[in-house]
Amino acid sequence: MDVEAAKLLAAGLAVGLGAIGPGIGIGVVASGALQSMARNPEMSGQVLTYMFVGIAFSEALAIFGLVFGLIFLFVL
């Protein structure tokens, strides 16, 4: 395998594998938020705020993978 092919593979793997965990995490966050909103609709505004914070934390990991993918493609 030459270097270019390895770079492309690495970028794809970084994004693809990096998105698995955050995908599950965002699912868990959203399901919890939906349940709490359904049980207590008055709180939905506040729950929504914290849901986005939780999603952002989880999503940051996928974004790290994406940034590494972009570094593999453009920088290395």
Place this chain on the structure above:
Amino acid sequence: MKKALPFILVALVLAVASMFLPVEKPPTSLSAETLVHIGPLNLTNSMLTAWICTIIIAVFFFMATSKMQLKPSGSQNFVEFLVESIYNLTESVSGPRDVSKFFVIPTTIFIFVLVTNFFGLLIGVPLVSLGLCRDEHHTEEVEAIQEAAPPAERERTGGWSTCGPDQHIIPFFRAPAADLNFTFSLAIITQVAAWTFGFMALGFGGYMSKFFIFEGFKKAKSGMDYALGAIDFLVGLIELLSEFVKIIAYTFRLFGNIFAGEVMLVVIMFLVPLFIVTPLIGFEIFVNFIQAFVFYILSVAFYTIAVKPHGGHEEEAH
């Protein structure tokens, strides 16, 4: 509908204008590129966009608040609504005691990031092929590959470009959040402010005792207590490390989201013009807003954590 008409017209004009400026390949680059050198300063395209947005924000807020009325109307009404709703949201997170302290920096960053993101998205992306031409700086590898390729492949296969064949284009506008320097400086400002608030609220020793926890050792009597104290100490050190990881997290969260969105839009724009891009731009507007909001709400939340004393749960009385 009537008020949206000028915006739709501008968007259409930009979309049509961008079709007259074709380039060979999507102009994406990881770092912001230098437009001109002003003395020792390299004016990059993201800096230019940030400056333009600063001027836009300053002029808008100045115009909105220069003729203040008791009954707000028009832009003054909008600014008051914006500031008031952000203030109330800050209060709901941080509590009424610290809200006036915590409100300032995150709100400034929120408005700035929001405006720059929208500027980069709605003006920067359609006009991505409007820019300066610069000679390609080939690396050795690329040079070798190009020489190895047969000459027929190196000729352009139709269309026309405003740049020469060996040049690449540097767009005038680039969303500043798609530049690592911008997001890194915002992250440093936010995190240094968090430390400052922590020191101000708890004092030097009080804030440091959140990270260097010796209480377990002081009270320890048996070997088990020492082990638990060591665990507490390690947790404190990890907490200290995470204070610095937060900077990286702020930086790459904003950068990654905005840059990835921009690259996706530009690449898809080169595959299918106009039609597939339009719904994606709507999605990107949402993402850009959420990211600016997340930056704001996270910094307020971290400030709130920073001023809480170590192990202090006594003020939780709603």
